[in-house]
Amino acid sequence: MIDATHDPARTSWVASANGHTDFPIQNLPLGIFSPPGGQPRGGVAIGYEILDLGAALELGLFEGTAKDAAQAAAGATLNALFALGTAPRAALRARLVRLLDANGAERATVEPHAGRLLHHAADCTLHLPAAIGDYTDFYAGISHATNVGKLFRPDSPLLPNYKYVPIGYHGRASSIRASGFDVRRPNGQRKRPDEAEPTFGPSRNLDYELELGIFVGPGNALGEPVSIHGAGEHIAGFCLLNDWSARDIQGWEYQPLGPFLAKNFITTVSPWVVTPEALAPFRIAQPARPQGDPAPLPYLLDANDQAEGALDITLEVLIETPGLKQKGLTPHRLSRGSSSDLYWTAAQFVAHHTSGGCNLAPGDLMGTGTISGPTPDSFGSLLELSQGGKAPLTLASGETRRFLEDGDTVIITGRATREGFVSIGFGACRGTILPAHG
Structure with a gap:
């Protein structure tokens, strides 16, 4: 209100x-x-x-x-x-x-x-603002899901379940850190198409993922689902989230159970929790689904949530590199997008997460999944910006990037604005890449 x-x-x-x-x-x-x-x-x-x-x-x-x-x-x-x-x-x-x-x-x-x-x-x-018992990462950025799908399945980028189910997986809570904590490049198995066998070593394709984080408020008892109509009461606040990703490690290991070492080495969050009350002026209607898309199933559908369950937050990703600093240049903006690109609302995350009886606890964290817009200047990952590494970006310093290099710092910011109200923000979510061990 x-x-x-x-x-x-x-x-x-x-x-x-x-x-x-x-x-x-x-x-x-x-x-x-x-x-x-x-x-x-x-x-x-x-x-x-x-x-x-x-x-x-x-x-x-x-x-x-x-x-x-x-x-x-x-x-x-x-x-x-x-x-x-x-x-x-x-x-x-x-x-x-x-x-x-x-x-x-x-x-x-x-x-x-x-x-x-x-x-x-x-x-x-x-x-960290809370002792995070559990972490769940969703995949609700539809433009991101479409962009990534096109890289691997050009004729059918979205799998049939995407528009019915808020896709998510359970991540590792122990490696979540507050903004400013350095990111050690992970080691893991990786295999290029031209390699006969996998090798073990540092990730060659280290990436960031632009997301919002959602902290759980009051939890629910095991076996007792949370109704979509009251799911908003179980949300304590929001932060910025970077779910760092080792794309090459993930590409080799993710079938059939999904990402493992590629995602568990660190997740970075901004340390300030912006409350739902502070964000009240910046709530908007959930964007209308394209013609032909199915309506959410009844357990995910609430009129009030559809009318004001989305947030209008401008999100930016900047990169600071050794070359930029050497030349006295400011961080280079990689993208600028909006949280309105999410296909599902935070309340739908809660309702779906608990619909099978899973118990949430105060301080649990959910990620929205990578948020990208429909145009390249709003893509939320280097995987999309560089077209899987095939089209390196040129920075203001003259450096190029397919993926992140040691010494790079990624900075995510978010700001909510609306005419007639004072704008508010989240503070920075940042991390600097350190070389892999070994």
Whole structure:
């Protein structure tokens, strides 16, 4: 619901929040941080600062439901907050807006404690926002699925089940890391068409995948499915996600059970969780399916979800290479697309995931799958941009890339904009490639 917390006229006494591209007072994403010499704790991004929820509690700034939510969010993970659901999370947001409002009645009480409440984000370490028990990666970017399908099945790029089932697989949660963690090039078996036998060694075709991440809120009991009509209540927030992929390793190993070493070496997420409440102004109708496509089966179909279950977020991928840095050039933009290219909504992910009885838990993570648009400037992977490596990209530095090379840094950003509202963002999701071991 759009409410007073989204008022575009609202500003904060935290001056850096006003006009901040990602973290104005209208956003207030949640995360886990460590100040210099301190332990991990819950915080809220506001401009270039982080509000310490534990310190705010010690000052007695919360009461009632908002206090319950702040206490749940003040520890070393956000799992306890996610478990509380929508109402406490919304109460916390409303209270934070009042505390940080430049024209709020409580500014005179709160601002004198800024030195205790706020930490400079640049001085802090950001951590994973939750203890992630399980990770599921979907394949809901229809343009990406079509583009990749054309590389291998030109006459039939989408398999018959694609438009009926939200395709997904269970990934490895232990290797998920927060933005900034280096990416070690994986070793594995790979086999080129001109090779008689596979060899073991570093991935030759290392790639990124542009995705959104979805954190699960309240879970469900084993054997008890979540209805599509209430699935949105089980979503705690969103982040950016890069599900790094070793394309050559995957091409050899994925049949018949799917990717293994090609995908389990690392997944990177942005550390701030943007709440469904902050994203309320940027909800849009799920794009109409092309004529002839089947309607979702009844267990996946809800009128409200179809009317406002999609998000309008502009997503960009940039690359920073040794050559670009040597020449003093800024990161090169590889693509710019939109989250509206997803064929399924987040609520449909939850409903389908639990439809067979699978239990989700607070802090579980789901990836949307690679998000690509219909044109090359919006493709969400190098596999698509380089046509499987056959058409290398030329960067502003003169360097070329088929796939990622050691020393490259991939940076994903996301920003939600709508006329009449203040834009909000996610912060960066970045990782730098290190050479493989051995």
